[in-house]
Amino acid sequence: MSEEDKAMRIVKSMNFDAAHFLDHDPEARPYARLHGHSFTMEVVIEGEPDPEAGWVVDFGDVGEALQELHEALDHRLLNEVEGLERPTLENICRWAAEKLKTRFPGLAEVRVSRPSIGESCVFTV
Numbered sequence: 716m717s718e719e720d721k722a723m724r725i726v727k728s729m730n731f732d733a734a735h736f737l738d739h740d741p742e743a744r745p746y747a748r749l750h751g752h753s754f755t756m757e758v759v760i761e762g763e764p765d766p767e768a769g770w771v772v773d774f775g776d777v778g779e780a781l782q783e784l785h786e787a788l789d790h791r792l793l794n795e796v797e798g799l800e801r802p803t804l805e806n807i808c809r810w811a812a813e814k815l816k817t818r819f820p821g822l823a824e825v826r827v828s829r830p831s832i833g834e835s836c837v838f839t840v
């Protein structure tokens with residue numbers, strides 16, 4: 716593998732706690748009832764490090780963008796967040812990718828997990 720084939724990826728994460736319900740199948744599943752989780756969101760940005768700065772993207776800029784998402788999600792009822800009416804892990808990944816991809820053209824993945832119950836989704840953008 717040549718140097719050009721090697722990709723550099725940076726990862727930044729944030730945690731949030733939120734409530735939701737998934738009521739498309741209210742008869743069969745307990746999660747149609749309102750309940751909450753602790754979530755972790757990770758964003759992966761790929762690119763060549765800028766030769767002067769030595770970084771792909773400043774973690775400070777990624778942190779600012781994640782702080783905006785944190786504000787939109789933390790301690791919210793996710794079903795009430797615009798665009799997240801069916802708040803599965805899959806849809807939270809897509810929602811976050813839509814918010815981030817213009818600002819970070821190198822956005823490669825969004826991962827959202829519920830570490831305490833071992834569930835996660837990885838969206839390759």
Ligand SMILES: Nc1nc2c(c(=O)[nH]1)N=C([C@H](O)[C@H](O)COP(=O)(O)OP(=O)(O)OP(=O)(O)O)CN2
Pocket residue numbers: 737745746750802803804805832834
């Ligand atoms: N593919 C997906 N499947 C499920 C999702 C999802 O986002 N993507 N989400 C859920 C619910 O959020 C559910 O609350 C997850 O909890 P569960 O797996 O049931 O685990 P818990 O520990 O919270 O539930 P207990 O019943 O207390 O064990 C379901 N599926």
Ligand SMILES: [Zn+2]
Pocket residue numbers: 735746750751752
């Ligand atoms: Zn749930």
